[in-house]
Amino acid sequence: MFEKMKQLMDMQKFAKEAERRLGDIRLEREGLGGKLRASVSGNQVVHSLSIDESLLAPVQKGALERALVDLLNGALSDAKAEGARAAMDLMKGLRGG
Template structure:
Protein backbone atom coordinates (compact mmCIF):
# COMPACT_ATOMS: atom_id res chain seq x y z
CA UNK A 1 0.00 0.00 0.00
CA UNK A 2 2.80 2.41 0.85
CA UNK A 3 4.47 1.74 -2.49
CA UNK A 4 1.26 2.88 -4.25
CA UNK A 5 1.20 6.06 -2.19
CA UNK A 6 4.83 6.70 -3.07
CA UNK A 7 4.03 6.17 -6.77
CA UNK A 8 1.18 8.68 -6.54
CA UNK A 9 3.44 11.18 -4.78
CA UNK A 10 6.13 10.69 -7.45
CA UNK A 11 3.59 11.18 -10.24
CA UNK A 12 2.33 14.38 -8.64
CA UNK A 13 5.88 15.63 -8.36
CA UNK A 14 6.57 14.82 -12.01
CA UNK A 15 3.33 16.54 -13.07
CA UNK A 16 4.23 19.66 -11.10
CA UNK A 17 7.73 19.72 -12.60
CA UNK A 18 6.25 19.36 -16.10
CA UNK A 19 3.71 22.10 -15.42
CA UNK A 20 6.45 24.48 -14.26
CA UNK A 21 8.56 23.69 -17.33
CA UNK A 22 5.60 24.26 -19.65
CA UNK A 23 4.87 27.63 -18.07
CA UNK A 24 8.16 28.87 -19.51
CA UNK A 25 7.27 27.70 -23.04
CA UNK A 26 5.48 30.11 -25.38
CA UNK A 27 3.95 29.83 -28.82
CA UNK A 28 2.99 32.63 -31.16
CA UNK A 29 0.49 32.14 -33.94
CA UNK A 30 -1.54 34.24 -36.31
CA UNK A 31 -4.64 33.98 -38.44
CA UNK A 32 -6.84 36.10 -40.70
CA UNK A 33 -3.93 36.97 -42.99
CA UNK A 34 -1.75 37.84 -40.00
CA UNK A 35 -4.25 40.34 -38.62
CA UNK A 36 -5.06 38.30 -35.49
CA UNK A 37 -2.12 37.19 -33.33
CA UNK A 38 -2.17 35.06 -30.21
CA UNK A 39 0.58 34.31 -27.69
CA UNK A 40 -0.02 31.31 -25.42
CA UNK A 41 2.11 29.74 -22.71
CA UNK A 42 2.72 26.03 -22.27
CA UNK A 43 -0.09 25.74 -19.73
CA UNK A 44 -2.53 26.74 -22.49
CA UNK A 45 -3.14 30.18 -21.05
CA UNK A 46 -3.62 32.94 -23.61
CA UNK A 47 -1.17 35.68 -22.67
CA UNK A 48 -1.75 38.13 -25.46
CA UNK A 49 -4.16 38.78 -28.33
CA UNK A 50 -3.37 41.40 -30.95
CA UNK A 51 -5.97 42.46 -33.51
CA UNK A 52 -5.32 44.68 -36.51
CA UNK A 53 -7.65 47.70 -36.29
CA UNK A 54 -8.81 46.94 -39.84
CA UNK A 55 -10.81 44.00 -38.44
CA UNK A 56 -12.56 46.16 -35.84
CA UNK A 57 -15.42 47.17 -38.09
CA UNK A 58 -18.93 45.68 -38.18
CA UNK A 59 -18.43 44.44 -41.73
CA UNK A 60 -15.37 42.41 -40.63
CA UNK A 61 -17.05 40.87 -37.56
CA UNK A 62 -17.08 37.34 -38.99
CA UNK A 63 -13.46 37.59 -40.13
CA UNK A 64 -12.47 38.72 -36.64
CA UNK A 65 -14.40 35.93 -34.89
CA UNK A 66 -12.99 33.28 -37.22
CA UNK A 67 -9.48 34.68 -36.91
CA UNK A 68 -9.52 34.65 -33.11
CA UNK A 69 -10.90 31.10 -33.05
CA UNK A 70 -8.36 29.88 -35.60
CA UNK A 71 -5.40 31.53 -33.87
CA UNK A 72 -6.32 30.15 -30.44
CA UNK A 73 -6.91 26.65 -31.80
CA UNK A 74 -3.59 26.74 -33.66
CA UNK A 75 -1.77 27.89 -30.53
CA UNK A 76 -3.43 25.08 -28.56
CA UNK A 77 -2.25 22.48 -31.08
CA UNK A 78 1.30 23.82 -30.92
CA UNK A 79 1.29 23.71 -27.11
CA UNK A 80 -0.05 20.14 -27.16
CA UNK A 81 2.86 19.11 -29.38
CA UNK A 82 5.31 20.72 -26.94
CA UNK A 83 3.60 18.93 -24.04
CA UNK A 84 3.81 15.57 -25.79
CA UNK A 85 7.50 16.11 -26.54
CA UNK A 86 8.27 17.02 -22.92
CA UNK A 87 6.37 13.97 -21.64
CA UNK A 88 8.33 11.71 -24.01
CA UNK A 89 11.61 13.17 -22.73
CA UNK A 90 10.72 12.75 -19.05
Protein backbone atom coordinates in the same frame (compact mmCIF):
# COMPACT_ATOMS: atom_id res chain seq x y z
CA MET B 1 5.22 -0.37 0.93
CA PHE B 2 8.10 2.11 1.05
CA GLU B 3 8.77 1.56 -2.67
CA LYS B 4 5.14 2.38 -3.55
CA MET B 5 5.31 5.61 -1.53
CA LYS B 6 8.55 6.55 -3.27
CA GLN B 7 6.91 5.93 -6.66
CA LEU B 8 3.96 8.10 -5.67
CA MET B 9 6.27 10.90 -4.54
CA ASP B 10 8.24 10.62 -7.79
CA MET B 11 5.03 10.89 -9.82
CA GLN B 12 3.92 13.95 -7.83
CA LYS B 13 7.30 15.55 -8.44
CA PHE B 14 7.00 14.68 -12.12
CA ALA B 15 3.54 16.27 -12.36
CA LYS B 16 4.69 19.50 -10.68
CA GLU B 17 7.76 19.72 -12.89
CA ALA B 18 5.69 19.07 -16.02
CA GLU B 19 3.23 21.81 -15.05
CA ARG B 20 6.07 24.26 -14.36
CA ARG B 21 7.78 23.51 -17.67
CA LEU B 22 4.56 23.82 -19.63
CA GLY B 23 3.86 27.19 -18.02
CA ASP B 24 7.29 28.39 -19.16
CA ILE B 25 6.69 27.49 -22.82
CA ARG B 26 5.34 30.32 -24.99
CA LEU B 27 3.98 29.66 -28.48
CA GLU B 28 3.07 32.40 -30.93
CA ARG B 29 0.61 32.05 -33.79
CA GLU B 30 -0.54 34.49 -36.49
CA GLY B 31 -3.62 34.71 -38.66
CA LEU B 32 -4.90 36.85 -41.52
CA GLY B 33 -1.44 37.68 -42.75
CA GLY B 34 -0.18 38.77 -39.35
CA LYS B 35 -3.17 40.98 -38.54
CA LEU B 36 -4.13 38.62 -35.70
CA ARG B 37 -1.63 37.31 -33.18
CA ALA B 38 -2.00 35.07 -30.15
CA SER B 39 0.44 33.91 -27.52
CA VAL B 40 -0.32 30.78 -25.49
CA SER B 41 1.62 28.80 -22.92
CA GLY B 42 2.32 25.10 -23.07
CA ASN B 43 -0.38 24.53 -20.46
CA GLN B 44 -2.93 25.99 -22.90
CA VAL B 45 -3.45 29.42 -21.34
CA VAL B 46 -3.91 32.37 -23.71
CA HIS B 47 -1.53 35.13 -22.60
CA SER B 48 -2.03 37.75 -25.27
CA LEU B 49 -4.14 38.54 -28.29
CA SER B 50 -3.42 41.29 -30.79
CA ILE B 51 -5.91 42.53 -33.40
CA ASP B 52 -4.97 44.96 -36.16
CA GLU B 53 -7.29 47.99 -36.18
CA SER B 54 -8.29 47.34 -39.79
CA LEU B 55 -10.17 44.25 -38.59
CA LEU B 56 -12.31 46.19 -36.13
CA ALA B 57 -14.66 47.65 -38.74
CA PRO B 58 -18.24 46.33 -38.41
CA VAL B 59 -18.06 44.90 -41.93
CA GLN B 60 -15.15 42.69 -40.77
CA LYS B 61 -17.02 41.24 -37.76
CA GLY B 62 -17.79 37.79 -39.22
CA ALA B 63 -14.35 37.32 -40.74
CA LEU B 64 -12.71 38.43 -37.49
CA GLU B 65 -14.76 36.00 -35.41
CA ARG B 66 -13.97 33.06 -37.71
CA ALA B 67 -10.30 33.99 -37.84
CA LEU B 68 -10.10 34.29 -34.04
CA VAL B 69 -11.62 30.84 -33.58
CA ASP B 70 -9.15 29.36 -36.09
CA LEU B 71 -6.22 31.24 -34.55
CA LEU B 72 -6.96 30.23 -30.97
CA ASN B 73 -7.76 26.62 -31.86
CA GLY B 74 -4.49 26.40 -33.79
CA ALA B 75 -2.49 27.97 -30.97
CA LEU B 76 -4.04 25.68 -28.37
CA SER B 77 -3.41 22.67 -30.60
CA ASP B 78 0.24 23.71 -30.86
CA ALA B 79 0.37 24.03 -27.07
CA LYS B 80 -1.13 20.57 -26.63
CA ALA B 81 1.44 19.03 -29.00
CA GLU B 82 4.29 20.85 -27.27
CA GLY B 83 2.97 19.70 -23.91
CA ALA B 84 2.98 16.09 -25.09
CA ARG B 85 6.59 16.45 -26.28
CA ALA B 86 7.63 17.98 -22.96
CA ALA B 87 5.88 15.21 -21.02
CA MET B 88 7.68 12.57 -23.08
CA ASP B 89 11.02 14.23 -22.33
CA LEU B 90 10.21 14.25 -18.62
CA MET B 91 9.12 10.61 -18.71
CA LYS B 92 12.43 9.64 -20.29
CA GLY B 93 14.21 11.37 -17.42
CA LEU B 94 11.98 9.69 -14.86
CA ARG B 95 12.77 6.27 -16.32
CA GLY B 96 16.46 7.07 -16.34
CA GLY B 97 16.75 6.96 -20.13
